[in-house]
Amino acid sequence: MQKVVILIFICLVVFFIPDSGNADTKAGCLVCHNNMGGKIEYQGKVIDLNVDAEKFEKSVHGFLSCTDCHLGFKENPHLPPEGALSKELQPIMEKISIKAKADPTAMVACYNCHTQIYNDVLGSVHGKNIVDKKSTDGAFCLDCHGTAHYITKSTEKSSPVYQFNVVETCGTCHGSPELAKKYNIEAKVMKSYMESFHGKKHILGHKRAPTCVNCHGAHEVKSKDDPASPVFGKNKINTCGGCHKGANEKFVAAITHQEAGPIPHYAEKGLIILTISVIAFTVTHVLLEAYSDIRDTFFRKKKEVEHESSEEYTS
Numbered sequence: 356m357q358k359v360v361i362l363i364f365i366c367l368v369v370f371f372i373p374d375s376g377n378a379d380t381k382a383g384c385l386v387c388h389n390n391m392g393g394k395i396e397y398q399g400k401v402i403d404l405n406v407d408a409e410k411f412e413k414s415v416h417g418f419l420s421c422t423d424c425h426l427g428f429k430e431n432p433h434l435p436p437e438g439a440l441s442k443e444l445q446p447i448m449e450k451i452s453i454k455a456k457a458d459p460t461a462m463v464a465c466y467n468c469h470t471q472i473y474n475d476v477l478g479s480v481h482g483k484n485i486v487d488k489k490s491t492d493g494a495f496c497l498d499c500h501g502t503a504h505y506i507t508k509s510t511e512k513s514s515p516v517y518q519f520n521v522v523e524t525c526g527t528c529h530g531s532p533e534l535a536k537k538y539n540i541e542a543k544v545m546k547s548y549m550e551s552f553h554g555k556k557h558i559l560g561h562k563r564a565p566t567c568v569n570c571h572g573a574h575e576v577k578s579k580d581d582p583a584s585p586v587f588g589k590n591k592i593n594t595c596g597g598c599h600k601g602a603n604e605k606f607v608a609a610i611t612h613q614e615a616g617p618i619p620h621y622a623e624k625g626l627i628i629l630t631i632s633v634i635a636f637t638v639t640h641v642l643l644e645a646y647s648d649i650r651d652t653f654f655r656k657k658k659e660v661e662h663e664s665s666e667e668y669t670s
């Protein structure tokens with residue numbers, strides 16, 4: 356009997372301690388970080404030390420403890436102890452730490468819960484840019500999802516990857532001519548998308564019009580020359596076919612980033628000139644008409660009166 360009681364007691368302790376322990380750590384971290392203002396330079400990079408507790412609670416990760424991402428962190432000392440990472444995470448952290456500003460363990464922690472997505476990003480053109488080219492130019496989680504502590508669901512308007520925000524988010528990098536030049540990619544992808552049939556529909560709020568992500572994917576973005584890319588060769592039949600039933604090779608040749616050809620280009624310009632001319636002509640016509648009416652009713656009558664009276668004098 357005594358043994359059972361002890362066993363239950365141990366079970367309860369094991370069950371409750373990690374939980375309350377986590378909650379305490381979070382409160383303990385927030386004692387300082389919820390009340391810190393401003394930014395500091397930390398190991399050569401500017402970081403914002405404030406964590407808004409209320410905003411954090413409302414984020415998708417509000418139920419987590421700080422140490423679920425800041426692995427191995429203790430209130431004191433601050434730096435995570437050596438060996439805080441598992442054998443699985445350590446090498447991944449080394450690959451992506453170039454993108455970290457303050458705590459690379461937090462940048463690798465996502466892997467624990469979003470493993471598939473994390474691997475997709477590592478294998479994408481963006482991930483390869485970071486891992487293989489050891490560059491910070493490629494997009495990683497926070498470049499697309501925003502500040503780590505305030506991530507919201509992609510279906511919410513506050514998310515940078517919300518359907519009607521994501522184009523702008525890709526544009527933070529793909530709108531840069533310098534970046535395009537550096538990687539030898541077409542510089543006008545944003546402009547050509549905006550001017551495309553799809554882009555125009557998207558701007559009008561059309562929910563079924565594709566954004567960048569519908570054609571390129573979100574996490575597994577590939578170079579257009581990579582046979583695994585959804586916009587490579589015949590893969591386009593599937594990509595476009597998702598929305599355009601019966602899309603064939605001829606149809607998919609119409610590409611989003613192509614400059615409008617000379618005929619539609621001049622046809623559009625011509626139509627604009629024609630419309631303006633017609634409006635200008637109508638306005639001039641109405642003004643002239645009004646002018647002649649005014650002249651007839653005031654100016655002409657007066658002249659006639661003057662004329663008549665002068666005739667009277669002379670006779």
Ligand code: HEC
Nearest residue numbers: 380383384387388397421422425428429430433434457458
């Ligand atoms: C006593 C106040 C205090 C507490 C408690 C505290 N911090 Fe900090 N934290 C700071 C200060 C000050 C800095 C500025 C850089 C430094 O001194 O390390 C900082 C920096 C940081 C940084 C960025 C730089 C770095 O050291 O990697 C992270 C991440 C961080 N804290 C996380 C946490 C977490 C997670 C907890 C709870 C486990 C926590 N802090 C608890 C005061 C505190």
Ligand code: HEC
Nearest residue numbers: 384388402403404416419421424455456457458461462503
């Ligand atoms: C979902 C994972 C996650 C959780 C939960 C989380 N953080 Fe972070 N935190 C990050 C990531 C990722 C970074 C960016 C690390 C980097 O750039 O090196 C970061 C950065 C920081 C920084 C440095 C600020 C900066 O500008 O980079 C501080 C301070 C910090 N966190 C404190 C906290 C505190 C306190 C909590 C708990 C209330 C917490 N974090 C919870 C993921 C998390």
Ligand code: HEC
Nearest residue numbers: 415423424461462464465467468496500506507508509510
């Ligand atoms: C301890 C597990 C855990 C860790 C670590 C973690 N997440 Fe999450 N994350 C979740 C869970 C669970 C959800 C779903 C929450 C919900 O549906 O309310 C989520 C949701 C998300 C979402 C929103 C998904 C949507 O519905 O649009 C994004 C984005 C995200 N996490 C990114 C990250 C990033 C980036 C990191 C690393 C900095 C990270 N997560 C670390 C567990 C985790």
Ligand code: HEC
Nearest residue numbers: 465469472473476481494495496499509516521568573574
């Ligand atoms: C190039 C931009 C980009 C990068 C980098 C990125 N994401 Fe996303 N993520 C998106 C978009 C866009 C969505 C919205 C869903 C969609 O359209 O597939 C999304 C959705 C999610 C979701 C919700 C689940 C889902 O598939 O809908 C989670 C979780 C997530 N991302 C986690 C991460 C993590 C973790 C990382 C880093 C390893 C990351 N993301 C990197 C753009 C990105």
Ligand code: HEC
Nearest residue numbers: 522525529540541544545548565566567570579586610611
């Ligand atoms: C309707 C599908 C579609 C949409 C929407 C779309 N793209 Fe593309 N994208 C393509 C296709 C197809 C190609 C390959 C072009 C080619 O074959 O020359 C491509 C190529 C690219 C390239 C490589 C360009 C080069 O030639 O170097 C980039 C970068 C790119 N897209 C980014 C974007 C961004 C950013 C958005 C959102 C603003 C976007 N795309 C929207 C279909 C699309």
Ligand code: HEC
Nearest residue numbers: 480484492493494498524525528538567571576577578579
């Ligand atoms: C943080 C900056 C950044 C963000 C945000 C970003 N990208 Fe990129 N992207 C890059 C860089 C840098 C490259 C070139 C990588 C290389 O070639 O090494 C690239 C390459 C690409 C390519 C391949 C171009 C080719 O060679 O054919 C496509 C497609 C692409 N991005 C689409 C997107 C889409 C879609 C989004 C939004 C969901 C996005 N990117 C967000 C930086 C970014």
Ligand code: HEC
Nearest residue numbers: 552556563564565569591594595597598606607608609610
């Ligand atoms: C996410 C869905 C989606 C995807 C993916 C998509 N489109 Fe569209 N597309 C639309 C919508 C919506 C319209 C507007 C239809 C309308 O209002 O009549 C449209 C219109 C068009 C038009 C104008 C003429 C017409 O048939 O209405 C062309 C051409 C076109 N798309 C080509 C493509 C090509 C090529 C691809 C693949 C590279 C593609 N689309 C991928 C949704 C999509």
